[in-house]
Amino acid sequence: xxxxxxxxxxxxxxxxxxxxxxxxxxxxxxxxxxxxxxxxxxxxxxxxxxxxxxxxxxxxxxxxxxxxxxxxxxxxxxxxxxxxxxxxxxxxxxxxxxxxxxxxxxxxxxxxxxxxxxxxxxxxxxxxxxxxxxxxxxxxxxxxxxxxxxxxxxxxxxxxxxxxxxxxxxxxxxxxxxxxxxxxxxxxxxxxxxxxxxxxxxxxxxxxxxxxxxxxxxxxxxxxxxxxxxxxxxxxxxxxxxxxxxxxxxxxxxxxxxxxxxxx
Amino acid sequence: xxxxxxxxxxxxxxxxxxxxxxxxxxxxxxxxxxxxxxxxxxxxxxxxxxxxxxxxxxxxxxxxxxxxxxxxxxxxxxxxxxxxxxxx
Numbered sequence: 181x182x183x184x185x186x187x188x189x190x191x192x193x194x195x196x197x198x199x200x201x202x203x204x205x206x207x208x209x210x211x212x213x214x215x216x217x218x219x220x221x222x223x224x225x226x227x228x229x230x231x232x233x234x235x236x237x238x239x240x241x242x243x244x245x246x247x248x249x250x251x252x253x254x255x256x257x258x259x260x261x262x263x264x265x266x267x268x269x270x271x272x273x274x275x276x277x278x279x280x281x282x283x284x285x286x287x288x289x290x291x292x293x294x295x296x297x298x299x300x301x302x303x304x305x306x307x308x309x310x311x312x313x314x315x316x317x318x319x320x321x322x323x324x325x326x327x328x329x330x331x332x333x334x335x336x337x338x339x340x341x342x343x344x345x346x347x348x349x350x351x352x353x354x355x356x357x358x359x360x361x362x363x364x365x366x367x368x369x370x371x372x373x374x375x376x377x378x379x380x381x382x383x384x385x386x387x388x389x390x391x392x393x394x395x396x397x398x399x400x401x402x403x404x405x406x407x408x409x410x411x412x413x414x415x416x417x418x419x420x421x422x423x424x425x426x427x428x429x430x431x432x433x434x435x436x437x438x439x440x441x442x443x444x
Numbered sequence: 445x446x447x448x449x450x451x452x453x454x455x456x457x458x459x460x461x462x463x464x465x466x467x468x469x470x471x472x473x474x475x476x477x478x479x480x481x482x483x484x485x486x487x488x489x490x491x492x493x494x495x496x497x498x499x500x501x502x503x504x505x506x507x508x509x510x511x512x513x514x515x516x517x518x519x520x521x522x523x524x525x526x527x528x529x530x531x532x
């Protein structure tokens with residue numbers, strides 16, 4: 181079956197696929213054994229939902245729940261995707277440019293806006309890369325934030341991210357680097373989906389800051405209680421940070437704390 | 445760094461600060477506080493959600509400077525409310 185101008189529907193978004201082709205080798209099965217899609221400009225979420233309905237193990241359940249609750253939106257340009265659904269060799273091949281990616285804060289996970297991300301995956305393995313650009317961060321919700329307090333969006337400059345995708349082992353290994361107002365952060369990470377569906381993170385990194393004042397805006401919007409944030413913000417008056425280290429390790433679930441978070 | 449608005453600021457602080465889960469600890473190798481040279485100091489908050497600051501300082505200085513610092517500290521409510529241990 182080959183069709184053009186197919187509309188994939190999703191709550192609040194529709195994606196127009198320029199061409200979709202489905203093939204099957206056995207007459208007694210309604211399930212397609214391969215699917216290809218091409219699109220020049222389509223909404224991302226209906227495509228993701230279509231892929232995960234055909235390949236249920238492509239993304240962990242917690243990630244799917246977050247995609248929905250964070251109202252993730254993006255345009256997919258130059259999409260060229262192929263799905264092979266012949267079990268047990270299900271695989272995904274996709275080449276795409278994702279533009280204007282945006283998501284809302286959900287509990288303690290902040291929101292964000294990114295201009296452009298490239299995805300290149302062949303037979304379940306490949307890369308996701310983000311060329312140097314700025315990332316706008318929308319503050320996470322905080323239970324102890326007074327209603328009158330308005331959190332401002334923060335920005336990271338020169339943020340770049342390069343990650344290797346391995347869908348069979350459900351791992352995403354990569355490096356993130358950014359600098360902002362004299363502060364520099366490099367973070368290496370591995371994200372892996374576990375049997376319970378919750379992504380597991382193992383990340384280590386280094387950071388420095390020419391002036392401690394440049395990190396104050398981040399402290400005042402962090403996960404800490406209001407009293408501690410206020411004290412730190414007032415107590416830190418000047419200084420430099422050298423040889424800073426950060427370790428993040430544990431399960432990532434919306435609204436739950438990480439197993440370990442250490443900053444030195 | 446100024447621990448409290450009524451305290452003298454600590455200047456020239458060199459050290460390492462660790463945030464581990466909900467705790468904060470700091471090991472200071474040198475600093476000055478109200479003209480008193482600090483040889484070694486440690487600060488600790490075990491639970492940032494129930495913050496109590498534990499601060500200890502070691503200094504070598506002239507008796508006059510130590511007495512001046514002590515007088516300064518005794519004039520501050522923040523010091524008075526806590527046990528002050530000193531040895532020379």
